Amino acid sequence: MSDRYGNWGRTPPPPDGRRAVEAPLGDAFPGLRSPAGLLPRGNGRSYGDTCLNDAGVLVDMRGRDRIVSFDPQDGVIEAEAGVLLHEITERVAPHGWFLPVTPGTQFVTLGGALANDVHGKNHHxxxxxGRWVESFTLLRSDLGALTCSRTQNADFFAATIGGLGLTGIVTRVRLRLLAVPSLTIRETTYRLSCLDDYFARATEADDRHEYAVAWxxxxxKGPRFGRGHLICGDHAGSGDRTGRARRPLLSVPFTPPVSPLRGLALKAFNEVTFRKLRAEExxxxxxxxxxxxxxxxxxDWNRLYGPQGLHQHQSVVPEAMGRQAVRALMECASAHGQGSFLTVLKRFGDLPSPGLLSFPRRGYTLTLDFPNRGAPTLALMDELDRIAIEAGGAVNPYKDARMAPGVFDASFPRWRMLEAMSDPAIRSDFWTRTALRLDAGTRRLGAAA
Ligand SMILES: Cc1cc2nc3c(=O)[nH]c(=O)nc-3n(C[C@H](O)[C@H](O)[C@H](O)COP(=O)(O)OP(=O)(O)OC[C@H]3O[C@@H](n4cnc5c(N)ncnc54)[C@H](O)[C@@H]3O)c2cc1C
Structure with a gap:
């Protein structure tokens, strides 16, 4: 079943229909109200339920997709929040500019990238x-339209960046771009013989390259545990300046009844991918x-995970704990007999995020993708949460559809500040499932005391 308003992980299964209204055209908050709240909606590339409000109404922002202005001298673009990142790239690349930070898909809206304060391969x-956002317009059901920047409504600026869409509807964003000689990437790939090899090379790779990430x-298993490739890149001195991406190589037209991304097929895929790089470098x-x-x-590659969808687990652990915690996370997935199709490891640098609730922080971030097999997958994910939290780390909310409220609390101790600034007419399934449950628990304890 096609679900225009689903999430990328396709968990939980969609109800009969998700209700959505078009974004407001002007600067007035949508007149429609729902007892279960409204939620601004980008392009649904979040894996979990931060982009869902199944009992309420989604405000579809994709129609608000105008580029308002672009200054090719200064490299600043102002656009409506429903513009997709690839539209920005196509507009600015011919003038020598690129997105300063880009996630692993270009089909993300400006509003969605801001609300999740996304990170890319150059976090270091x-x-x-959010560090590149100069200002934005925020529509509130109670306060109307607010211009937010580091100097104007600064508290809303901080709460909205990484604020999971809860503080209001972002309608326009002014973004500073990155000057680049071309979009062609000079890629250097290093073969990693084991996990320790990654830790031995990660810091130097970050020092030398604009982009770095490990597959x-x-x-x-055994001495090859954690083998892979460290993939680094820099903008080439000359090359592509069109910014136009190629058409997809193929598409997955339907959801297979059983996911092919398991067992021997998965093993063969990893073997072939590893062997593709013959040289050390x-x-x-x-x-x-x-x-x-x-x-x-x-x-539509997410359909390959079958009718039950997928769970992605992304955690970050402090740098000092990196080696042992990342090993423990990966060993845990192996012990549960569940192979991750795509395992990505990256070092986050120490540039602070401007958002109150932003996920990235200095340390190592590990991302694992699992076909959803129900209870066994959920048990594995709980165990991964425990390892990350015990190491002093955090679990990414916008990849999540199941974390326990306590895990969210430990990951984001400042969440009550966001709750205090959230728009009274807005709610998401994620927030109801985590923060509002914690809130109800606190109130019950208060009443009992
Ligand atoms: C293949 C793939 C690779 C990815 N790689 C990365 C990566 O490398 N790094 C990373 O950080 N993320 C990554 N992601 C996740 C993705 O970048 C984020 O989830 C992104 O925020 C999704 O944006 P969206 O426009 O689809 O928003 P949605 O998923 O629809 O919504 C995301 C959040 O933004 C809010 N929101 C949307 N529009 C507005 C608005 N106008 N005003 C206020 N709130 C709004 C929503 O309420 C929701 O809370 C990846 C996802 C995929 C599918």
Whole structure:
């Protein structure tokens, strides 16, 4: 069943229909109210339920997709929140500019990137998306339209960046861009023989390259445990300045009844991927879309996870705990007999995020994707949460559809400040499932005392 307003992980299963209204055209909050609240909606590329409000109404922002202005001298663009990142790239690349921070898909709206304060392969150099936001317009059901920047309504500025869409509807954003000589990427790939090899090279790779991320073969065992590739990149001195991505190589037209991403097929895929790099180190020029957005090359790839969808687990652990915590997370997935199709490891730098609730913080971030097999997958995810939290880390909310309220509390101790600034007419399934339950628990304890 197609679910225009689903999430990317396709968990939980969609109800009969998700209700949505078009975004307001002017600067007035939508007149429609729902007892279960409204939620601004980007392009649904969040894996979990931060972009869902199944009992309420979604405000579809995709129609608000106008580029308002672009200054090719200064590299500042102002656009409506429903503009997709690839539309920005196409507009600015011919003038020598690029997105300063880009996630692993270009089919994300400006509003969604801001509300989740997304990160990219250059976090160690550029920090999060929010660091590049100069200002935005926020529509509130109680306060009307507010201009927010570091100097104007600064508290709403901080709460909205990484604020999971809860503080109001962002209608317009002014974003500072990154000057680049071209979009072609000079990619250098290093072969990693084991996990320790990654930790031995990660810091130096960050020092040397604009972009760095590791793909890990999560199924390799024994001395090869944690083998993979460290993939680094820099903008080539000359090359592509169109910013136009190629069409997808293929598309997945329907959801197979059983996910092919398991067992022997998964093992074979990892083996082939690992062996693709024959030399210890290789450098070549590659197209920007293949470097930044390899998954976009297969349209609707999430269907390959079968009718039950997928769970993605992304955690970050402090740098000092990185080696042992990342090993423990990967060993845990192996012990549960569940292979992650795509395992990505990255070092976050120490540039602070401007958002009150932003996920990135200094340390190592590990991302694992699992086909949803119900209870066994949920048990594994709980265990991964425990390891990350005990290491002093955090679990990413916008990849999540199941974390316990206590895990959210431990990951984001400042969440009550966001709750205090949230718009009274807005709610998400994620927030109801985590923060509001914690809130209800606190009230019950207060009443009992
Ligand atoms: C293949 C793939 C790769 C990815 N790689 C990365 C990565 O490398 N780094 C990373 O950080 N993320 C990554 N993501 C996650 C994705 O970038 C984020 O979830 C992103 O925020 C989704 O944006 P969206 O426009 O689809 O918003 P949605 O998913 O629809 O919504 C996201 C949140 O933004 C809020 N929101 C949307 N529009 C507005 C608005 N106008 N005003 C206020 N709130 C709004 C929503 O309420 C919701 O809380 C990846 C996702 C995929 C599918």
């Amino acid at each position: 150099r550029r920090g999060t998306f 890990i073969d999560q199924l390799a 290789a450098t070549r020029d590659v197209a920007f879309d293949g470097f930044f957005y390899p998954l976009d090359r297969v349209e």
